[in-house]
Amino acid sequence: MAEVRFLVSKYNSETDAKPRLQEFRLDPPQGATLLDCLNLIKWKLDGTLSFRMSCRSAICGSCAVRVNGHARLACKTQAADAVIDGRVTIEPLGNMTLIRDLVVDLEPFWASVEKVRPWLVPDDSKKYERERLQSHHDQLKIDAASTCIMCASCFSDCNVMEVDPKFLGPAALAKAQRFVFDTRDAEKWDRLELLGQIHGMWDCTHCAECSTRCPTDAKPLERITELRRAAMAAGMTDNNAARHVLGFRESIGGFKGIGGSGMLNENYLPVRSMGLSIGGILSLIPVGLRMFARKKNPPLIPHVIEKVGEVRKMFRRFDEYNKEGEK
Amino acid sequence: MRYALYTGCVAKGAGRELLTATTYAAERLGIQLNEMKDASCCGAGVVDDDNRLLADSMNARTFSLAEASGLDIMTICGTCQGVMRAAQKKIDGNPDYKARVNAALLKDTGRVYAGKVKIKHFYQIIHEDYGLENLAARVTVKLAGLKVAPFYGCYVLRPHEYSDVKVPDRPDYLEKFIETLGATPVDYPEKLKCCGFPILMSNKTNSLQLSGNAILGAIKAGADCIVTPCPLCQLNMDSYQPEIEAILERKLGLPILHYPQLLALALGATLDDVKTNTHIVRPNKALHEASD
Ligand code: SF4
Numbered sequence: 077m078a079e080v081r082f083l084v085s086k087y088n089s090e091t092d093a094k095p096r097l098q099e100f101r102l103d104p105p106q107g108a109t110l111l112d113c114l115n116l117i118k119w120k121l122d123g124t125l126s127f128r129m130s131c132r133s134a135i136c137g138s139c140a141v142r143v144n145g146h147a148r149l150a151c152k153t154q155a156a157d158a159v160i161d162g163r164v165t166i167e168p169l170g171n172m173t174l175i176r177d178l179v180v181d182l183e184p185f186w187a188s189v190e191k192v193r194p195w196l197v198p199d200d201s202k203k204y205e206r207e208r209l210q211s212h213h214d215q216l217k218i219d220a221a222s223t224c225i226m227c228a229s230c231f232s233d234c235n236v237m238e239v240d241p242k243f244l245g246p247a248a249l250a251k252a253q254r255f256v257f258d259t260r261d262a263e264k265w266d267r268l269e270l271l272g273q274i275h276g277m278w279d280c281t282h283c284a285e286c287s288t289r290c291p292t293d294a295k296p297l298e299r300i301t302e303l304r305r306a307a308m309a310a311g312m313t314d315n316n317a318a319r320h321v322l323g324f325r326e327s328i329g330g331f332k333g334i335g336g337s338g339m340l341n342e343n344y345l346p347v348r349s350m351g352l353s354i355g356g357i358l359s360l361i362p363v364g365l366r367m368f369a370r371k372k373n374p375p376l377i378p379h380v381i382e383k384v385g386e387v388r389k390m391f392r393r394f395d396e397y398n399k400e401g402e403k
Numbered sequence: 404m405r406y407a408l409y410t411g412c413v414a415k416g417a418g419r420e421l422l423t424a425t426t427y428a429a430e431r432l433g434i435q436l437n438e439m440k441d442a443s444c445c446g447a448g449v450v451d452d453d454n455r456l457l458a459d460s461m462n463a464r465t466f467s468l469a470e471a472s473g474l475d476i477m478t479i480c481g482t483c484q485g486v487m488r489a490a491q492k493k494i495d496g497n498p499d500y501k502a503r504v505n506a507a508l509l510k511d512t513g514r515v516y517a518g519k520v521k522i523k524h525f526y527q528i529i530h531e532d533y534g535l536e537n538l539a540a541r542v543t544v545k546l547a548g549l550k551v552a553p554f555y556g557c558y559v560l561r562p563h564e565y566s567d568v569k570v571p572d573r574p575d576y577l578e579k580f581i582e583t584l585g586a587t588p589v590d591y592p593e594k595l596k597c598c599g600f601p602i603l604m605s606n607k608t609n610s611l612q613l614s615g616n617a618i619l620g621a622i623k624a625g626a627d628c629i630v631t632p633c634p635l636c637q638l639n640m641d642s643y644q645p646e647i648e649a650i651l652e653r654k655l656g657l658p659i660l661h662y663p664q665l666l667a668l669a670l671g672a673t674l675d676d677v678k679t680n681t682h683i684v685r686p687n688k689a690l691h692e693a694s695d
C-alpha cells in the first residue's frame with residue numbers, strides 16, 4: 077500500500093485542555109488491520125500512544141475506536157478499507173469520558189449493563205436435579221444477543237445516549253433481551269416491567285446506529301424491537317410509547333367495531349399516546365393551536381384509503397399474524 | 404417517466420405542503436405521477452414494534468398494488484422509503500418468509516406480491532432516473548447565495564444493509580442536489596444524525612434536544628435553511644421549533660424545507676406556491692432573496 081496519513085487523537089489529561097489530532101505517516105504492510113497500524117505507530121513513531129487491545133481477533137471487544145467518525149473494532153478493520161483520500165482518522169469512542177489518547181472510561185457502559193441484571197435467575201420454587209436443557213428452537217431466540225462481545229461500539233454511537241446519559245443504551249437492552257427470551261429465566265415479567273420505564277426500551281428512537289456499528293450479530297435495535305413486541309403482546313401498555321403503538325394499530329386497522337382508515341390519524345395519535353394524563357394532553361395544546369393557525373393541522377375528518385376493507389381485515393387477524401410471525 | 408406515487412400519511416395530514424411541492428416539481432420536470440389512493444400507511448417502524456408479519460404484509464400489499472399497475476413506486480418520505488425498502492429486502496431475502504407473507508396477504512386481500520416492483524424516493528429518482536444534468540437544464544431560478552444544510556434522516560441511511568445509499572456514512576446525494584440548484588451545501592456533523600421524532604410522544608425533551616442539536620449545528624455552519632427528504636424530520640424541527648428554542652434557551656428561527664420544496668423553488672415556484680406560509684418557522688430574508 078502507499079503511504080497513509082493516520083490522524084490519531086492524542087490527549088493527556090495532565091497537560092492538554094482538549095484532545096488534538098496528530099498525524100503519523102505509515103506504509104501499512106499488505107493485509108494490515110488498523111490495530112496492526114496502531115501497534116506500528118506505537119513501536120516506531122510514538123511510544124506513548126495509548127489504546128486498548130487484547131485478542132486481535134474480534135473476540136475480546138477491547139479495541140473499539142472511532143474510525144473516520146464511526147465506532148469500529150480496530151482489529152476487524154482492514155487499513156486498506158478505511159483509507160479515504162490517503163487518510164484515516166482514529167478517535168476515541170463517544171459518549172464516555174476520555175482518559176488518555178484512545179482510552180475512554182468504560183464505567184458508565186458497564187453500569188448500564190449491570191442495571192438489567194445480566195444473569196440468569198432460576199425459578200426458586202422448583203428443584204433442579206440436573207442441568208436444564210434448551211430446545212434448539214428456544215436457543216435460537218437468544219442466539220443473536222449472546223454474540224455480544226461488550227465492545228461498547230453501540231453505546232458510543234447511540235444518538236439518544238448523546239442527549240440522555242441515563243438512557244439504558246443499546247448493549248444493555250440487547251443483554252436484557254437475552255434474558256427476557258431465555259425460557260429458563262424466572263424474571264421475564266419483572267424485567268419487562270423495568271425496561272418499560274423511562275430511560276428504558278421505549279426511549280430508543282430507532283436511529284439504528286447501534287445495529288449499524290455492532291461488529292457481531294447482536295444488533296441491538298433488532299433486540300429492542302423484540303422486547304417491545306413482547307411487552308405489547310403481554311399487554312404492558314401503560315406508558316406513552318406503548319399507547320402510541322396502540323394508536324397506530326387502532327387508527328390504521330380499527331378499534332372496537334370502529335373501522336380504521338388504513339392511514340395514520342394524526343389528530344387521534346397524540347391524544348391516545350397521552351392516555352388519561354391531563355398534563356400530557358394540555359402539553360399538546362400549544363403546538364396544536366400553532367398548527368391550526370397556520371392551517372397545518374391534520375384534517376378533522378380522517379382521510380380513508382380506497383379498498384380499506386382489505387387492511388381492516390388484516391388487522392382483525394392481528395393475533396394470528398403475530399403467532400405466524402413468531403415461527 | 405411515470406411512477407405510482409405513494410404519498411404516505413404526513414403528506415395527507417400535517418405536511419400537505421409536501422404534496423403540493425411534489426406535484427409542482429413533478430409537473431415541471433415532466434414526471435407523471437399516479438397517486439396510490441388504495442395504499443395504506445407503511446407502519447413507520449411503529450407497527451413493526453407491534454407485529455412484524457402484519458407490518459411487512461401491509462407493505463407487501465402496497466407493493467402488489469403497484470405491481471398490478473405496472474409502475475414502480477415513488478415515495479416522498481424518508482421514513483416510508485426506509486421502512487418499505489427494509490420490508491422488501493427482508494421478504495425478498497427469505498423465501499420461507501415471503502411464502503408466509505404471501506399466504507397471509509392472499510387470505511385477507513386476494514393479492515400476491517411477486518417481487519418485481521422498485522421503490523424509490525423522489526431524491527433517488529432525480530439522481531438515478533432523471534439525472535442531475537437534465538435537472539440542471541430545467542433549473543430556472545438559480546438559488547445563488549443560499550446556504551443550505553442537508554439533513555438526511557435515519558431511515559434513508561440506516562441500517563446500512565437496508566439502505567439504498569451507496570456509502571451511507573458519506574452520502575452526497577443532497578449535497579450534489581443542492582449544488583445543481585445553484586445553492587451552496589454546508590457541512591456539519593449532525594447532518595447524519597437522528598431528529599428524535601419517533602420518541603416525541605414518550606420523551607419530548609430527548610426528542611427535541613436531538614432536533615435542537617441538528618438545528619444548532621446547521622446554524623453554526625452558516626446555513627440559511629435546512630432541507631430534508633423526510634417530512635417527520637421536517638415536522639419535528641419546524642413545528643416544535645418554539646419548544647426547541649425553550650430547551651436550548653436561545654433563538655433559532657431556521658426554516659426547514661422539504662426536499663421537493665427546494666426543488667420546486669429552483670424550478671420557478673414562489674414561496675407561496677410551495678406553501679411555506681404553513682410552516683411554523685417563516686421563510687427568512689435569505690430564502691426570500693434567493694427565490695425572488
Ligand atoms: S436505535 Fe436506539 S438504542 Fe440503537 S443507537 Fe439508536 S437510539 Fe440508541
Ligand code: SF4
Nearest residue numbers: 224225227228230290
Ligand atoms: S451489542 Fe454489538 S456493538 Fe454493542 S457491545 Fe455488544 S457487540 Fe459491541
Ligand code: FES
Nearest residue numbers: 131132137139151
Ligand atoms: S483486540 Fe480483541 S476485539 Fe479487537
